Amino acid sequence: MPTFPSVDDQLRHVLRGAVDVIDEADLRKRLEKSAASGKPLRVKLGVDPSSPDLHLGHTVQMRRLRAFQDMGHQAVLIIGNYTAMVGDPSGKNKTRPQLTEAEVEANAQTYLAQAGKVLDLARVEMRRNGEWFAAMSFMDVLRLCARSTVSQMLEREDFHARFDSEQPISLHEFVYPLMQGWDSVVIKADIELGGTDQLFNLLMGRRLQEQEGQQRQVCITGPIIEGLDGVQKMSKSLGNAIAINAEPNDMFGKVMSIPDALMPGWFTQLTRVPEAEIKSLCDPAKTHPRDAKLKLAGLITGEMHGQPAAEAGREAFLSTFSKGELPADMPEKVIELQDGKVQAWALVRQAHGGSGSDARRVVQQGGARLVNPADNTETALTEKAELTANDLKDKVLKVGKRNFYRLQTR
RNA sequence: GGGCAGAUACCCAAGUGGCCAAAGGGGCCUGACUGUAAAUCAGGUGGCUCAUGCCUUCGAAGGUUCGAAUCCUUCUCUGCCCA
16 A cells, blocks of 8 residues: 655645645545545646647646656546647637647657656556547537536636637637546546646536536646746747757756746746745845856756756856857858858858848848857958858858857868 | 628738838847846848849739739638628
8 A cells, every 4th residue: 555745745745836726625635535545646637739849838737747646646647639639729819720630649759758757657647538539429529518608618718808809719619628627537537737727627627527426626727837038928839938858958048048037936837946945046135146047957957858968058058158168069061162152141041041131131230250269269241251161161150149050161 | 691891921910003022019030238137229020142133922813904912803711790
């Protein structure tokens, strides 16, 4: 019979950084009962494989699931291969594009590898919700739909906002919350986790479970963390996300670029640093914000890639940006010359990519520099400059602040 | 089924015959200042080997015109009202 940490310890761990708990008294009761009976609670987290990459925002809820695992409970990870084909309307102001089964399955594969960085996959019960949805008849679907009303759906902020602003809402989007709720019924969830934007869907699970004569699940939400811009929620489509499988150096650098104001939230949601320590780290009078951020970047990168990689990321960051040295690894670019030379903008395009007009703009604005690695001197490229093989020999092209290319000629 | 309104670049949105590659804002890029932070300021933001030049773009296809994002026709999609 498994033994569990004390209920108070458990609560402290699993509720770290939580926003809503519905409801906490019930959660405590269940934890007590589980400790007494030795029966782990079933904790559900659903992810929709709607894109091939998970990002740090996803790990907030995954980390809570991991906390439950660490406390001895049963993690149930729902791969929403069917719900992904609907597209979760949560927090969206427009209908999501519908994915095909093949796309969803390919994404699901990449998810599992990435989820393993946070969860102990060996102890996860993994279920695809196509398992039960694919088996439903149209009549079953109708019965499911009959359990909710249009008004109830429109209570939801994102739906009524779209409705009020005369934006389209597809009928199938109303089915999404029902599907997610039904997942809870099928797997008999004791607890479901999700972001605050999922609250409506999580509560739907409670309602359906009740109708099915089950005990209603406890719903725990965590915050939706902001992305690199510090304003909008982290999302791949907004381009402000840090992917779980981002290269260590890149991950470290990206964490360093977040606004200071994000640090307390990220420490709480993405690390295990105790609350008191977070306070002192995020107090500029006690800790230089840069040093706090270095620590944050090290912890996050370390969790995803291991300590040595995090250390290497830190070194690369410090040398490249604090000391202005060239990074250790730079992509090599072979530059084609015409009549023995190449114009500045053409050089930028060949190395950095983008359109010719784009490259020209960068050059015009002084964003392209030739660096001599021997003495680390920089020469800005001018618009009319023409470079010969000799000019480029052993040089590094720097485009903007963070793009470096080691040049070769042919 | 009937009536009305709408579809503009990454997003929002102005433009309703030539001055439109298309205002303004957001985003993004570059530069200055910095801690590769934020804030602020300045510039840029369709493409073309570089041009007071050409090509492509205002839902789609046709048409009118010397000339169309702008006018006409048909179609597609969306919203609203009535049934």
